Amino acid sequence: MTRLKQKDLIKLAFLLPAIIYMQGFGIFPFIFSLFLSFSDYRLGSETWKLTGFDNYVQLITGDYRFQRTTLNTFMIMAMGVVVSMSISLGFSLLLSRELRFKRFIRAAYLSPMFLPAVTAGVIWILLLDENIGPLQWIAMTLTGGIRAHFRGDPTSALFTVVAVDAWMALPFNSIALLAGLESMPIDPFESAKVDGANRFQIFRHITLPLLAPLLLALVLLRIVGLLNFFTIAYVVTYGGPGMATEPVSLFVYFTTMKFFNFGYGCAAAYTLLIIALMVSFLYRRFVLGRAR
């Protein structure tokens, strides 16, 4: 009996420090910012009051910049997921083959895995430089001397930030899909071969369905990552030209740290948070729920 009591105590004593710490410094800020989002609080102003849903109404109906950044976030998300997942799948299929120098090739493919986002941004600014960048040289060689404006033109700037982000996300997604491919059961593949299925059919009807849960998990993680899309947009384009590559998180940054409009910024951030909560619910339901 005392043993049981001690066990109860000890398990809480082990768990609670982390929970309290995360609660206090982790969850409390989110509650605080929900409160702020219903106010017109500005940094430095003496008086402020609760304004109810005014911030949200203004954001959704009256703020062109917010609408534009929301659109940007969704476009970056859609393109980022499709581009990075399809290339990663291709890479992982390539890497799962029997290859010479397998270890070396894998290590090289995965080498940008933990690269800081800022560094990746700097690297790609150099590569895409309009005067001296190697990619500019390649583009000019291919087109016969027409200068490309990777970061200067609104449309290509959006593709550029998506590409840089996809480049950064590739190693992790490839190695995760590779792990998925290598842990697959062999039997379905062998029986399909016996039945005379060709390679595409095997991929379409066996590999993909077996990989689907993992793909879903990676897509959801990717969506969460892209909701927070900030660093690359900040470093590579600073949201520009104009607002062409400004995601919501950068909008929040400008609103609060440039214009000190804290209440309004919180409301904008909370729209992101609602999407994130939905994604985390989906993750729990379909990824973790399936594992049990």
Add this chain to the structure above:
Amino acid sequence: MPKAIKVTQIIENFFVYLMILAGLVFCVFPMYYTITTGLKGPFDTYSFPPKWVPFADFIPMPVGWDNTLFGGKFFGLVTGVPLAPEVIRSTINTVIVAMSSSFIAMTLGCLAAYSLTRFKFQKISNDTISFYALSQWFLPAAAAIIPYFLIMRTLGLLDTLLGLVIVHSVGNTPFVIWLMKEYFAEMPVEVEESALVDGCNYLDAFIRIVLPLSTPGLAVVFLFCFILSWNEFFYALILGYTNVRMMSVFLAGSVGRTGTFWYDLCALATISMIPPMITGFLIQKWIVRGLTFGAVKG
């Protein structure tokens, strides 16, 4: 007939290796070009078409490294910005913050992970608790940063190392819990149980038996936390701007400040990618399963 198969096999292999090569260039070339640009002198940096290969295309002249590490002692300052004191300071800042925040996150996270794997909670299931921890990582940083800013301002921790340590350790704790949970779950419980029977208490058993046995896992997770903290930009940008500029913030700020002094910037970028690259090679094999949060099994 067998011969025909062989020919298609060769053609296929040719295309496979061609694609592998293209992928290799795509993955590695950006970093290669940055590192080599850091070794270029002013003239080679700005040549167009670009110079690709050191010694063949250009003679290395590490102006950028001189500026970033020695403040231009060897080549003079005319060709760049004397970054040295700030580089060293921001590197030290980053190491301090990364070390201490990882240490805090490890301590709290390991205890919680141990509790979640070895005990069963009645009122709320273990899965719910660990998902609650994970969900914190799902929430966007943009929504937390404003309260953080206000809280740190009230506590007087704005622009201090301690403020960043707190924020980074809070952010890393969920990772530690999830990664160590997997690790503890696979460890046999018999050793601890016999220690408990011999009169060891739980904390003793944890510190003397469980932790030493899980040293490899602890090392991997610690390195991972270190890298997360080293790479982190958003919080570092807003909570530490002048006194405690972190490496990532300093690098991002240098983009505008050094203008087109690409050799300086590339030397700096190379410094910032050394720890993540080394760590990446050490831990990538171990970390994938943990980072897909229950999606990769086996």
